[in-house]
Amino acid sequence: MAEAVVSGVLQQLISIIGQETQQEVKLVFCVHKEVEKLRSNLEAIEVVLVDAEDKQVKDKNVRLWLDRLKQASYDIEDVLDEWNYAILKQNVDGTFPKKKVCFFFPSSCFSFKQVSLRIHLAIEIKEVSEKLDVIGKQKEMYGFNVITSVEKSDRVQTTSFVDVSEIYGQDDCKSILIDKLCANSEQRLPIISLTGMGGIGKTTLAQFAYNHDMVINSFDKRIWVCVSEPFDEYRIAKAIIESLGGLTKDLSELQSLYQHISTLIQINKFFLVLDDVWTEDFKKWEPLYHCLKNGAHGSKILITTRKKSVVGMMGSIDIIDVQRLSDDGCWLLFKQLTFFGRSAEECEKLEEIGKKISNKCKGLPLAVKTLGSLLRFKKHWEEWKHVLDSELWKLEKIEEDVFRPLLLSYNDLPYMIKRCFVYCVVFPKDYGIDKDDLIKLWMAQGYVKEEQEDKAMEIVGEEYFDYLASRSLFQEFRKDDENNVSGCKMHDLVHDFAQFLNKNECVHIEVDGFKKPPISSFNREKVCHVMTTICSEGLFPDSIFSLRRMHSFLYNSEDSGHSLPPNILPKLFGELTCLRALSITGKWQLNSLIKEIPKEVGKLIHLRYLNLRHLNVRKLPETLCGLYNLQTLDISHCHQLEELPQGMEKLINLRHLENGQTWSLRYIPKGIQRLSNLRTLRYFVVSDSNDENTCSLEGLKYFNLFGELHIGKLGNVSDVEEVERSPLKNQKSLFGLTLNFHKDDDGRERRNEENETLLEILQPSLNLEKLKIVSYRGWHGEQSKFEVHVSVSDMSEIAYLYVYVYVYVYGGLDHIPIFLEVPF
Known part of the structure; x- marks a missing residue:
């Protein structure tokens, strides 16, 4: 993988050199010689990496050399990204960012702070260049051949791959397995085992059985759990409970989890698949097995494992040894x-x-x-x-x-x-x-x-x-x-193979309060990408903060029953400053404990991806607008969010504002119109305020949006004619559009003819595939007929049209029939 890292760094360096030349963002101390030396070394190393990658499989010394090269490349990557941030900041506000250094370099052209950062960058570039120089000279020891990397072959289209789910040559196994699962058994909760080496198709066979009609009809409940290594009793128990429709939020003790499973499966005939079992520790398996015995007679367990010793430990007597294909x-x-x-x-x-x-x-x-x-x-x-x-x-x-x-x-x-x-x-x-x-x-x-x-x-x-x-x-x-x-x-x-290549640069860390997370077993200098699952309320390992090279921190809310502790955020933002991707998302079933994003988020100058989905925040700090590299801001399902930062126009690289279902949002800041790279805007709300800092519907004309857009509170539009200056027809890359005519509670009631005029003006592009109209209050004829006539012209290409209309009937909300005039 060193080839990929070095090539990426070289591309980044060439790009920044070009920007520096064009925009005159100059360094000091004649560091350009170091930059050219850095580039020259990277190019010389790049051309031998194909041969080096081949030789490392057999030669441990080459493997170590590539490892040193990769780590040095990550250091270079961080320095170059800091340099790039300085260029972005100068583009946005005309100044270099602040940096605490102990140097003085007098200049009549620049302030002390600007010069200080230039010195800091120059020193860092010189240091990484010298480190790479040593590694570059070491390559001569191995006699690598110069081999040009093969560029990627023909483009692969979205429909070109074949998803092979058929099972070849296992007809006997399939038949035997289905018979065993559906047959009556005198044994109390029998365990059927699929054994065989990795990659032989055990999981595929188990999936075949799990989804077979005869099996589905034979059991009241079906549960699938991927066990893997280690055998985590807490995670497995929680997965079983959630599959049975139970909740685990208030269950922290293992015994209480097992008791809940025992209660949930009473009178139910269940089929449990435990996929990829490795443990040989009977003490871990026995308590789970005993609580599962409370299920109805006829319940069965199917395990898949590569180890015969696991089968013996679990007491399985029905064993299917999956053979290799002929x-x-x-x-x-x-x-x-x-x-x-x-x-x-x-x-x-x-x-x-x-x-x-x-x-x-x-x-x-x-x-x-x-x-x-x-x-x-x-x-x-x-x-x-x-x-x-x-x-x-x-x-x-x-x-x-x-x-x-x-x-x-x-x-x-x-x-x-x-x-x-x-x-x-x-x-x-x-x-x-x-x-x-x-x-x-x-x-x-x-x-x-x-x-x-x-x-x-x-x-x-x-x-x-x-x-x-x-x-x-x-x-x-x-x-x-x-x-x-x-x-x-x-x-x-x-996954095992990718981990074999990855050598603990990407790791998943599980924190459950009963054992230390395995950070101590990792080389902390190598860990770059981390996903964390927290299984106990309020826990967060301080050892995470020692992973200073970390480029990704992803909180796994899908498999966690707990919110990330909010008190760790200032330290997280303040110390893990190399992050490119940060996800601290909540979970839709939980009430997230995070109600505020600390101002320290502004220290994450390298950040490109920020996921705050499902949090209970009411506003975002202005310091977030200093993240000039940010490409994705996901605040979808933040139902309490009322406002976005006023300085949104500074996020010049923002491409995706994922703000779906942020219904509490009161307005969109006007500065968003300057974000020329914006491709995704899920929810645009029309404000009832005439404040010059709010973006009107006219602001949509500055974007080229992709995907789906929901325009909310159209009832707040004060000047229908103004909308004519923002025709949605120009948004040719939108395939889904929702027009919501709801208004703020204190908004004036719109006349029927105004609603009709507004709807007519908001004609979308002919490329639209889905149109949804919500809370439209215009109608023709007597109110007692409860009929709505909506005329939509030039919409012959729309594949899906959904109109959802609210009217006040006897003081309450109700549905009424819709009559559509759509020329298909």
């Missing part, structure tokens, strides 16, 4: 992937070598899928021969057999996508990864950049996601209402 089964799956879309002539030419490659997968479905997905994009016989003859097949010291084909697939990834893949290991096993959030996190780390031909980085990120999906490195794709992929998971073995 050669024919391997070839059938391999052929489906690699020959997809090829001509018959092409398939015939590649069949012989394809069978030799599929045989090297040793009957492991995951290996076949990964390698087949890789070769699907290799058009020439010579490329297939290169894979067949790879030295990686000869490796002896490797953690899993399936890691060899995974390494082949990983090494074939373009350097920029390698970092994206390894970053995913920050999420725990079996975590449901949201695609849009993942892409924004990649963007925050600089892994995804704008490309030529005006291709936005979000589109590039989509291509990277699809690229990884097309190589079977993602699985279990989740889709939205429009059948577009919205999320995924990683196979547990792919």
Whole structure:
């Protein structure tokens, strides 16, 4: 992965040098010589990294050299980002940011503070340049060959990957498993086991059974828990309770959790899957098993494990040993992937070598899928021969057999996508990864950049996601209402492989109050990305603050039953100042304890991604507007939020203002009109105030918004004619629009004809796919008929039209029938 890091840093350096030249943001002490030296060393190192990455697999010294190079590159990255921030600040307010240093450099042109920062940056650049110089000279010891990195192949379209969910060659296992699960058993709560090596398809078989109609009809409750390592009794118990519809917020003791499970499963015939079990400690398993015995007769447990000793410990007598695929089964799956879309002539030419490659997968479905997905994009016989003859097949010291084909697939990834893949290991096993959030996190780390031909980085990120999906490195794709992929998971073995590559740069830390978090086992200088799950109220490990190199801190609210303690925020913001991504989101079922964002958030000058979703904050501090690098601000579902900072115009790099369902918002600051990069604005509220600091509907004409937009409180519009200056027809990238005619309680009642005129003016683009009209109060005819006639012209392309109208009927709100005049 060093290749990806170094290439990214080199791109960043070249970009900043260009900005400095154009904008005359000059350093001191003739540091330009150091900058050129830094660039020269990076370029000299970059051209040997392909060879170095290959040699590190067998040579420990090369591995250590690459590790030192990677750490030095991260230091360079931080210095360059500080330099970039200085340029941004000068663009915004004409001054360099403050920096406490003990130097004096007189100048007639600049203030002491400006010169101080220039000295500080110059010293830091010199230090990282010298460190890289030493590493650059060391490379001569290894005799690396200069190999030009292969740039990424043809673009992978969103619909191009094949999601292979079929199970080949396991018909006997499927039949036996379903029979065992549905048959009557005299044994009290029998445990059925699927055993076999990693990547052989145990989880896929368990999923097949879990979703089988006969199984669904045989049980009252079905529960799926990914166990993995370690066997965390608290997390497993909470997952079972939540699957049964129970709450765990007030349950802190393990015994109380088990008692709650015992109560919930009474009289219920349940089917529990414990996927990927590793523990051999009977003392951890026994209490859970005893509480599960309270279920109705016929309940069953299915476990998947790689270890036969686990089966014995759990007392399972129904054992299904999942076998490797036969050669024919391997070839059938391999052929489906690699020959997809090829001509018959092409398939015939590649069949012989394809069978030799599929045989090297040793009957492991995951290996076949990964390698087949890789070769699907290799058009020439010579490329297939290169894979067949790879030295990686000869490796002896490797953690899993399936890691060899995974390494082949990983090494074939373009350097920029390698970092994206390894970053995913920050999420725990079996975590449901949201695609849009993942892409924004990649963007925050600089892994995804704008490309030529005006291709936005979000589109590039989509291509990277699809690229990884097309190589079977993602699985279990989740889709939205429009059948577009919205999320995924990683196979547990792919997760292991990514962790093998990552070497604890990305870690998941679980804090439950009963054991110390495993931070002490990590090299704190290497940890860059952290996701934390807090399982006990009010806990937060102080050791987190020692991870000063951290670029991502993500609070896992999905798997946590507790809010992040608000008292740690000032220290978090003040000490982890290298952060690029920060998520302290709440959880929609919980009442978040965070009611204020401290002003110290302004110290996070490197921040690109800030997720405050579901918090109970009423306002955001003005210091947040000093985060000039910020690309994503997610405040969606902050139902108490009343106002945004007045200095929003300073967030010159903001691309996504995710503010959906912030219904308490009173107005949008006028300065937002200056955010030329803004692509996402979920909720625009029309203020009832004529304050010059509020943004009117006319302000929408300055944006090119993508996705969906909700315009709220249209009843507050005071001048209908003013709206004509902001036609929504120009927003051609919006596919969803909600027009909400609600008004503030003290607003005047709008005349029917004004509502009709306003609706007619707000004609959206013909590209719109969904239109929703809410609280429209205009109607024709007698009130007693309770009819609303809405005329919408030029809307023939709309696929979905939803009109939701409130009227006052006998003093209360009610629904009335709608008559639409829409020319389809």
